[in-house]
Amino acid sequence: xxxxxxxxxGAGASRQEPDPSPITLLEKIRSRGRAWEDLAxxxxxxxxxPPWKVSMFxxxxxxxxxxxxxTLDRRASEDDLSETLYRDIxxxxxxxxxxxxxxxxxxxxxxxxxxxxxxxxHERLTSA
Amino acid sequence: xxxSHHAEKSTGKGDPQCFKGEAGPAKFKVGDRVRIKNLPDIFxxxxxxxxxxxxxxxxxVTHESPAPEDEAWDNTDKPEWFYIVRFKQKDLxxxxxxxxxxxxxxxxxxxRWLEKA
Amino acid sequence: MAExxxxxxxxxxxxxxxxxxxxxxxxxxxxxxxxxxxHRRFTEFAHSIGPLPAARLVxxxxxxxxxxxxxxxxxxxxSLQVGIDWLNPTGFGTxxxxxxxxxxxDTAKVKHxxxxxxxxxxxxPILGHSPEWYRTPNYRRRLVRWPRQVLAxxxxxxxxxxxxxVEDSNQKCRFMVLPMRPAGTDGWxxxxxxxxxxxxxxxxxxxxxxxxxxxxxxxxxxxVHPIQHDHGHDHAHGH
Numbered sequence: 001x002x003x004x005x006x007x008x009x010g011a012g013a014s015r016q017e018p019d020p021s022p023i024t025l026l027e028k029i030r031s032r033g034r035a036w037e038d039l040a041x042x043x044x045x046x047x048x049x050p051p052w053k054v055s056m057f058x059x060x061x062x063x064x065x066x067x068x069x070x071t072l073d074r075r076a077s078e079d080d081l082s083e084t085l086y087r088d089i090x091x092x093x094x095x096x097x098x099x100x101x102x103x104x105x106x107x108x109x110x111x112x113x114x115x116x117x118x119x120x121x122h123e124r125l126t127s128a
Numbered sequence: 129x130x131x132s133h134h135a136e137k138s139t140g141k142g143d144p145q146c147f148k149g150e151a152g153p154a155k156f157k158v159g160d161r162v163r164i165k166n167l168p169d170i171f172x173x174x175x176x177x178x179x180x181x182x183x184x185x186x187x188x189v190t191h192e193s194p195a196p197e198d199e200a201w202d203n204t205d206k207p208e209w210f211y212i213v214r215f216k217q218k219d220l221x222x223x224x225x226x227x228x229x230x231x232x233x234x235x236x237x238x239x240r241w242l243e244k245a
Numbered sequence: 246m247a248e249x250x251x252x253x254x255x256x257x258x259x260x261x262x263x264x265x266x267x268x269x270x271x272x273x274x275x276x277x278x279x280x281x282x283x284h285r286r287f288t289e290f291a292h293s294i295g296p297l298p299a300a301r302l303v304x305x306x307x308x309x310x311x312x313x314x315x316x317x318x319x320x321x322x323x324s325l326q327v328g329i330d331w332l333n334p335t336g337f338g339t340x341x342x343x344x345x346x347x348x349x350x351d352t353a354k355v356k357h358x359x360x361x362x363x364x365x366x367x368x369x370p371i372l373g374h375s376p377e378w379y380r381t382p383n384y385r386r387r388l389v390r391w392p393r394q395v396l397a398x399x400x401x402x403x404x405x406x407x408x409x410x411v412e413d414s415n416q417k418c419r420f421m422v423l424p425m426r427p428a429g430t431d432g433w434x435x436x437x438x439x440x441x442x443x444x445x446x447x448x449x450x451x452x453x454x455x456x457x458x459x460x461x462x463x464x465x466x467x468x469v470h471p472i473q474h475d476h477g478h479d480h481a482h483g484h
Binding site: 138140141142143144145174175176178188190191193196210212214217220221225227228230231232233234235236237238 | 321331332333343345347354362363389390393405406408409410411412413414415417418
Binding site: 029032033034035036039042043050051052054055056057058059061062063065066068071072075076079082083091093096097099100103108109113114117118120121122125126 | 258259260261263265269270272273276278279280283284288291292363364365374380
């Protein structure tokens with residue numbers, strides 16, 4: 001085995017390349033959104049993870065078990081986007097952005113539909 | 129949406145345990161020297177590129193399961209034996225520091241990827 | 246009590262990220278990509294897991310040679326004795342939690358460390374969620390190639406004659422490390438021993454120490470060797 005430079009340890013699975021171009025809705029979230037690490041400091045909360053993180057994981061698991069988005073495929077897409085488009089966003093927000101990006105690009109959810117739903121969720125969560 | 133059928137098959141039994149007894153006799157045993165075939169990548173594989181063409185030793189005969197290349201297509205008809213193969217680092221990376229000759233990597237393969245070395 | 250009870254601290258602000266998470270989940274359920282019940286069961290599972298059962302397995306193996314033999318021969322059966330049923334970890338099968346647990350025994354001459362270079366396979370039912378750094382490309386793509394450098398970043402330096410054996414977890418086996426029992430723990434109970442077996446010790450990037458009950462906080466390093474993308478293509482590694 002002479003040629004070591006051709007072998008990336010991450011290589012093995014062949015998979016679909018994600019489209020790394022920015023998505024308007026997610027760019028808006030990037031500019032407005034406040035990450036948990038900031039919020040936690042401001043409100044003096046010691047929990048290292050935002051409450052929605054477990055829910056996001058469950059969404060990923062459920063997408064995998066129903067054959068909508070295979071785990072390895074999602075992870076590959078997440079890796080790519082984490083090193084490019086979303087590299088400046090802290091975790092776990094970065095993973096969420098990558099998930100939403102992948103779901104939009106794969107046609108699992110529609111960008112406009114997602115934006116409408118976000119408005120509804122916002123009203124619900126802030127009107128109480 | 130329907131659950132993938134192997135998920136149903138494995139409920140309560142575990143996966144890969146649910147394929148036990150379906151692969152026939154294992155071709156290799158612990159201690160055998162094997163080479164990783166350099167097969168072309170098809171749609172999907174979990175055989176790492178860095179092991180292709182390398183020689184190693186069978187460390188564990190693990191279990192029977194469909195190969196990922198088949199299972200990705202939901203084809204679970206032909207389970208194979210799986211093996212953990214141990215490689216010397218220097219057999220994988222020619223520039224691995226010679227100060228650590230014992231260092232190793234081991235990883236798992238389905239039988240189709242292995243040939244006698 | 247002089248001091249009044251304060252309400253548990255909470256963040257009184259709804260962030261756009263929180264809204265995005267909820268919107269994605271709700272839409273996915275409405276579109277029938279998965280059911281609300283799927284989501285609930287995974288969330289219950291996620292809240293129920295952690296590294297304690299694996300720590301107990303290690304402590305038991307240190308104390309009881311018969312149990313250690315069982316753990317090395319049949320990790321799934323041994324797990325039952327610490328309360329983990331691999332064959333039914335969530336109460337329903339999951340494609341990302343395969344169920345063949347292998348316990349890797351460290352010796353004076355062999356040190357195991359686990360990685361999944363392809364994604365981030367991890368023995369979740371017994372060890373809980375993988376840490377952030379375990380899932381980073383930086384760890385996954387470098388450990389098989391430069392293990393001593395990566396372990397040194399974790400503060401672990403090993404003599405040259407110790408074999409560092411990297412286990413690349415790429416199929417349906419899941420792996421945890423059975424580290425060596427450290428000196429200074431004579432006469433300790435199973436509970437005392439389990440308290441020093443941290444998650445990082447069972448991934449293999451740390452060694453148990455009688456004074457250490459928590460993993461150090463691990464900085465998420467940017468890649469030392471810049472990473473190229475590897476989707477079925479070969480790329481040169483800068484070294």
